[in-house]
Structure formats: C-alpha cells, structure tokens
Amino acid sequence: MSMKVALPVLCCGPATEPIAPVEAEQLAARFKALADPTRVAIVNRLAATDECCVCDLNAAFDLSQPTISHHLKVLRDAGLVASTRRGTWAYYRLVPESVGQLRQTLGG
Amino acid sequence: MSMKVALPVLCCGPATEPIAPVEAEQLAARFKALADPTRVAIVNRLAATDECCVCDLNAAFDLSQPTISHHLKVLRDAGLVASTRRGTWAYYRLVPESVGQLRQTLGG
DNA sequence: TCCTTTCATCGATGGATATCGATACACTAT
DNA sequence: ATAGTGTATCGATATCCATCGATGAAAGGA
Numbered sequence: 287m288s289m290k291v292a293l294p295v296l297c298c299g300p301a302t303e304p305i306a307p308v309e310a311e312q313l314a315a316r317f318k319a320l321a322d323p324t325r326v327a328i329v330n331r332l333a334a335t336d337e338c339c340v341c342d343l344n345a346a347f348d349l350s351q352p353t354i355s356h357h358l359k360v361l362r363d364a365g366l367v368a369s370t371r372r373g374t375w376a377y378y379r380l381v382p383e384s385v386g387q388l389r390q391t392l393g394g
Numbered sequence: 395m396s397m398k399v400a401l402p403v404l405c406c407g408p409a410t411e412p413i414a415p416v417e418a419e420q421l422a423a424r425f426k427a428l429a430d431p432t433r434v435a436i437v438n439r440l441a442a443t444d445e446c447c448v449c450d451l452n453a454a455f456d457l458s459q460p461t462i463s464h465h466l467k468v469l470r471d472a473g474l475v476a477s478t479r480r481g482t483w484a485y486y487r488l489v490p491e492s493v494g495q496l497r498q499t500l501g502g
Numbered sequence: 503t504c505c506t507t508t509c510a511t512c513g514a515t516g517g518a519t520a521t522c523g524a525t526a527c528a529c530t531a532t
Numbered sequence: 533a534t535a536g537t538g539t540a541t542c543g544a545t546a547t548c549c550a551t552c553g554a555t556g557a558a559a560g561g562a
Contacts, residue, residue, distance in 0.1 A: 302442040304454070310431040310438070317434065321426030322520080323418040326499075330418070333501060334410040340539060346412070353521055355540055360519095374529050374538055385500050391434075392497040393441060393490075430550080448509060461551055463510055468549095482508055482559055 313391055316384060319364035324349065325357050332367060332380045339375045421499055424492065427472035432457065433465050440475060440488045447483045 305313075320326055324347060331346070332338055340358065344351050358378060361367040365384045370377050386394075428434055432455055439454070440446055448466065452459050466486060469475040473492045478485050494502075 305435050305438040307431065307435075310434045314429055314431040314434045317425050318429030321422055321429040323415065323422040324520090326418045326422045326425070327413050327415075330413040330499075341537095344538090349520095350522055351539075352523080352541080356520075359540080371528085371539090376539060382501075389497050389500040389502055391438075392493050392500070394497055394502060432550090449507095452509090457550095458552055459509075460511080460553080464550075467510080479509090479558090484509060 313388065316364045316366060316388055319360050319366055320388075322357065322360075324354075325361055328357060328361065328378075329366065329380065329385075332378060337377045337379045339377050341375060343378075421496070424472050424474060424496055427468050427474055428496075430465065430468075432462075433469055436465060436469065436486075437474065437488065437493075440486060445485045445487045447485050449483060451486075 320329065327347070328343060331343070340354065343358075344354050347354060358367065358369070361378075362369060366381055367378050368381050370379075428437065435455070436451060439451070448462065451466075452462050455462060466475065466477070469486075470477060473489055475486050476489050478487075
C-alpha cells in the first residue's frame with residue numbers, strides 16, 4: 287500500500303482572509319445597481335452635476351418616465367444616490383461614501 | 395394673453411458632455427460581471443493571490459463545479475479575468491487594466 | 503489502450519429584471 | 533375645491549440569469 291500522503295500541493299494559497307459572505311453580497315448588490323447602461327449614465331451625470339432633477343433625466347434618456355423612476359429607485363435602494371424633494375421637483379445626488387466603497391473594492 | 399415665455403429654468407445643467415451610450419454599455423457589462431456575490435468573492439480572492447487554480451475555487455465556494463465554471467466564464471467574457479492552462483490545471487488571474495477602468499469610472 | 507482527474511459546455515428550470523401603460527400621489531396655482 | 537404638473541407605484545410581459553445534473557473534452561498515469 288502506497289501511503290499516498292500527497293503533500294498538500296495548493297495551486298494557490300489563500301493569501302489573505304477571504305471576504306465575508308455578507309460583505310460580498312453588499313458589494314454585489316451595489317455593483318448590480320450599476321449593471322445597466324442607463325444607470326451608469328445617470329451616475330455619470332450626477333457625478334458631473336452634483337444635483338439633478340428627475341424632469342431633466344426624463345428628458346435626457348429617451349425612456350418612459352416610469353422607467354427612469356424605476357432606475358432611480360434601484361440606485362436609491364442600493365444606497366448609491368439620495369433624493370430630496372424641494373417644492374414640485376425631486377433632486378438626486380450621489381452618495382460619495384457608497385461610490386467610494388466600490389472604488390476601494392476595485393483596488394483603490 | 396400672457397406670452398408665458400417661461401425662462402428655461404434648468405433644474406440642473408448638463409455640466410459636462412454626457413457619457414457615450416456605447417461606453418455606458420461597456421461599463422455596465424463589466425459591472426454586471428461583478429453583480430454577484432460569488433464573483434465578487436472570486437475577484438477578491440484573485441486580487442489577493444495573483445493566480446488561482448479552478449480546483450481551489452471549487453473547494454472554496456460550496457457551489458457545484460459547473461456553477462463555478464460559469465461564473466469564471468462570465469468574468470472572462472467581461473474581460474475582468476484571464477486564464478492559462480498549465481498541464482491539468484487552469485489558472486485564473488485578474489486583468490488589472492479592466493479593473494482599473496471600473497475604478498476610474500467611480501471617480502478614481 | 504483504459505481509467506482517472508480537471509475543467510468546460512449543454513439543457514432545463516425557477517427566479518429576477520427592464521420596460522411600458524395605467525394609475526395613484528404630492529405639490530402648486532388659480 | 534379644482535385643475536395641472538411632476539414623480540412614484542402597480543400590473544403585465546418578455547427577456548435574462550444562477551444553479552444544477554449530465555455530458556463532453558483534454559491531459560496524465562497505469
């Protein structure tokens with residue numbers, strides 16, 4: 287009988303502690319909010335203008351108003367944007383901490 | 395008759411040129427590749443170990459081998475990882491340029 | 503050659519999502 | 533109050549995706 291002790295030839299060692307599952311889900315949820323061209327464009331616009339009202343986004347994206355509202359809700363639920371109502375209009379802005387968390391995950 | 399010339403009260407001006415649609419789709423496709431907890435964890439692991447064989451990932455993620463292979467394909471198709479076959483094993487590694495592009499999009 | 507191991511692909515399925523029209527809600531002005 | 537406008541939600545539908553078992557392909561060892 288060949289003892290076959292087979293030294294543990296790890297192809298790749300777990301160099302550092304793997305990411306916590308709950309944290310992976312958090313990050314994935316936020317990346318998913320960016321997994322749509324319209325939402326990428328919205329975030330890009332918000333990054334350039336600090337604040338933006340929905341009426342302007344409706345005009346900019348050749349999509350129905352409910353669809354834009356849906357995308358904004360997805361970004362809101364992910365914590366990537368925040369909204370404020372002033373009078374008739376709703377204004378949206380980025381949440382820098384959340385965006386920064388994603389950037390940091392990508393090796394920032 | 396009140397002319398109602400309504401000065402163009404732009405809620406928010408388009409401060410800079412909006413992102414090109416084709417570029418938004420490119421970015422969204424890559425973010426979509428990260429829109430899954432398992433894939434976030436894989437990328438996190440690759441970022442820590444430089445190189446990793448599939449057999450190790452299969453052992454690490456409590457998912458079936460085809461499922462892991464599927465996730466690796468998604469990451470490959472998005473250009474976020476690359477693979478090399480050496481003998482029996484396939485080794486995966488990050489593609490730093492692609493990851494960097496995403497980081498830059500997030501305000502890097 | 504045959505067998506084993508490693509990895510990729512295929513086919514199916516349950517669940518999520520993007521989109522729209524219709525509708526409800528919130529605010530302003532008359 | 534009533535009307536009008538800006539925004540959110542609802543309901544429906546077509547498409548996409550994560551997951552699995554089964555199978556195929558490729559490499560190495562007996």
